[in-house]
Amino acid sequence: MKVSNIHKDCCANEETNAKAAMQHSNAAHHHTADAHSDDDGHDHGAEEPAGWLSHWPLLTALGVVVVMMVLEYGFHINFNTLVQLIIFVPAYLLAGYNVLNLAFRKALRLDFFNEFFLMSVATIGAFAIGSYSEGVAVMVFYSIGEWFQDTAVSNAKRSIKALLDIRPDAVDVIREGKIHRVAPAGVAIDEVIQIKPGEKVALDGELLSDKATFNTAALTGESRPDTKKKGEQVLAGMINLNQLSSVQVKAAFKDSKLSKILEMVQDATARKSQTQLFISRFAKIYTPIVFLLAVLVVALPYFFIADYVFKDWLYRGLVFLVISCPCALVVSIPLGYFGGIGLASKNGILFKGSNFLDVMTKVNAVVMDKTGTLTRGVFEVQKVVSNGFDEKELVMLASAIESKSTHPIAQAVVSYAGDVPSGVTIENVEEVAGHGLKGTINGKAVLAGNTKLLKKFSIAYDHKIDAEADTIVVLAVDGKYAGYLTIADEIKADAKQAIADMHRLNIETVMLSGDKQSVVDKVARLLGIDKAFGNLLPEDKVAKVTALKKQGKHLAFVGDGVNDAPVVALADAGIAMGGLGSDATIETADIVIQNDQPSKIVTAIKIGKLTRSIVWQNIALAMGVKLIVLILGAGGVATLWEAVIADVGVALLAILNAVRIQQMKL
Structure with a gap:
């Protein structure tokens, strides 16, 4: 054959x-x-x-x-x-x-x-x-x-x-107070659907019920149930385990993460x-x-x-x-690669082509982003320090401007401050790539981001804050330094073991982050990462990866944010954290880790080597x-x-x- x-x-x-x-x-x-x-x-x-x-x-x-x-x-x-x-x-x-x-x-x-x-x-x-x-x-x-x-x-x-084609054919949607059974493709964004116990979720959305427990094995390879709270993301393909739940749809059927995964699987057979x-x-x-x-x-x-x-x-x-007759060769070899893709899928890893199984066998350096890759990307505000400014107003201004961003740090600020008060006018908010945000809040010019943002606009600040070990959001109002918020992230449970496993395979580990160097050094020290670079803009990450490739490294880059997409594309093997990762990074990546676990990087390498061996x-x-x-x-x-x-x-x-x-x- x-x-x-x-x-x-x-x-x-x-x-x-x-x-x-x-x-x-x-x-x-x-x-x-x-x-x-x-x-x-x-x-x-x-x-x-x-x-x-x-x-x-x-x-x-x-x-x-x-x-x-x-x-x-x-x-x-x-x-x-x-x-x-x-x-x-x-x-x-x-x-x-x-x-x-x-x-x-x-x-x-x-x-x-x-x-x-x-x-x-x-x-x-x-x-x-x-x-x-x-x-x-x-x-x-x-x-x-x-x-x-x-x-x-x-x-x-x-x-x-x-393993992946688990999309239900029909879904219960609430319209005008009544439940209608319709095809998932016919449900509009922001409509509310109900999922019965034992039923599969048909569309990506946000949980409206207080909490619900889901089986996510089909997407992540993890058999342990995942309990979601009100407001958290629920994805198509999950199975509702214990109670009737309501979900507000946030993506069309064709744009759900599961639909995109299925397209990727089909594309994988062509590579x-x-x-x-x-x-x-x-x-x-x-x-x-x-x-x-x-x-x-x-x-x-x-x-x-x-x-x-x-x-x-x-x-x-x-x-x-x-x-x-060459049958044994021309059939068993592609079938072997098919087996490797299947084994990876069972472990919550999607290879977009059998060629990337081969690429992973040659990897001798793994370059990783920090936030969302090695850390959970779930931030909490630790303290607020004002500089001659009312603390409550400082927090309100920070929350108002950060409400226009989807970055995990921005979401942490908004969560800490609560809803923006009615009557607050938010205008002309712009993202300054790699720096933060600028905009007008109640007529005041507000800057919120890292210290590079203040330097860019020539605003003096207290340089003692550079020694802060945690991530900080610095604010300036009408051209003057107004204070800062410190925000801490949590390292993923399996991150340290993942780094140790890579070292056992003689793989060099490098961390690139836009966060400040003190935070990056702290994480690198805790995890045992070989090299760590902070204060990087997206173009700086590209430069670092390019330099490593010039050294003859066969490298994989692992990231989850929109700013990681260029380096994901540049690496020999681009790996995206698919659970929390941005769509741009997932689409650019060659390999997608569905449960966001760093340990799956090593699993992907092992599967590549096992497949090649067979x-x-x-x-x-x-x-x-x-x-x-x-x-x-x-x-x-x-x-x-x-x-x-x-x-x-x-x-x-x-x-x-x-x-x-x-x-x-x-």
Whole structure:
């Protein structure tokens, strides 16, 4: 089976279409999730796996082979040529009709170097020299191998989709005091929906009930229930566990985080790893070489061997063709990467393409943002210090201007101050990137941000505040320093262990933050981070990452804010914290960690290395066995029976080895 059954690209469409025709006409194979077109122009979408009865032609042919083997080797009953032809030709056509059909159609387009033509030549050749049972057996076992391969691919793709495709078909929405059952796509932003106990949340929103407990395993990989309080975010895909809950919708159905994740999963199948691309190119070169070698195995001995018997050497050439089929490689390798993506999904990590599994195996430096990545990003105001200004008014002004920002620090200030009093006018609020906010509150020019903001506007302040260990929000009113608020963040529970695990893997850790250096140094010291840089603007982070790359580092950058999007895009592997992260960062990232746990960075690296290890095991197994049997076949030791058993056996072993990735525990 070709790689194109799993991953479609412009170079493989013809093979995909041909394969689809074979699958459709026999009802014995399974399509990929995307609709595609057969050679005859008919479109066929995804199908459910067919039952055993739908494979009756292949099973009938298998039964004939088994019965004839029992009669020949068990009871020593030999049939004459005519009887054998009457028995074996129908069995051969039942097992190989689709293969022969595809080989013929591809040959009309002068495409001779493919597995269908290879198997057709080998089996027809076996009939030509009187090896009828072997010819049928080769076709039967090849088709059985294809059946198992397609089933494995179908199951792998379906298991990944099942991990995430959990969107309910209908939702209860409250309209004019009545509950209406509607499709999620028909619910508008700010409408209120109800979720019954045991029901899945259909749309992203804000919890209106006092509290509710949700199962978030489908999104985060975490089995522990998560209790949300009034006003906290609830995401599509969560399952309400204990009581009827009300949620105010904050995002359209197509814009929910779950919908975006599903789109990412679909896109992931289009991005191939370097290993897959190499195997695709290798198969295109390998197959014609094998055909040439098979011809040479048959023809060359004529010039060097006195008692040359064409029939014997033709048989050896046929063995050579059968064992050379590249099925084990071109199926098991992409299936292995599929398994890696599936295992990551089970652990709350989304890889947007199998190529990023390979990238993570090379990472030797992990660069991280601080807020929301290593710390919870849940801030609380610790103290308020005014400078000749009324403290209550200072807090009100800070809350008023910060109410126009979605930054976690701004939200902490607003939460501390409470709702902005009615009658307060807030005008011309602008964000000064990497510095803070400026605006007009009740006619007063207000600045709120870090000390760089005051320096930018040449406002003098008490430099003693630079020694504050906590994050601070400095305020200036009408061009004069007015005071500051200190805000503390909490380090994530698994952050220290994550850094220690990275060090065990000989990975350098670097922290980049827009926060002041004293805060950054404190966090770095607590966690054991190798290097930490503070007071950075977005462009400074880009410069630091660029400098690390120039040193030859293969680096991953982990962040969650909008200002992290440029460096996420620049890194070899951009990782976004998907629970609290901004949409811009999540869309830019190559890998998304759904539960915001830093320890998942190490998990992603381990999954990448595990996947690569199994892929190369399959390559070594397939190439090793094939090389041995090719030599034995050319030497006249291996028969067609051994060739087909080796070919199908290696393919199935490689597939089983690839499939087991999804069952592994890290």
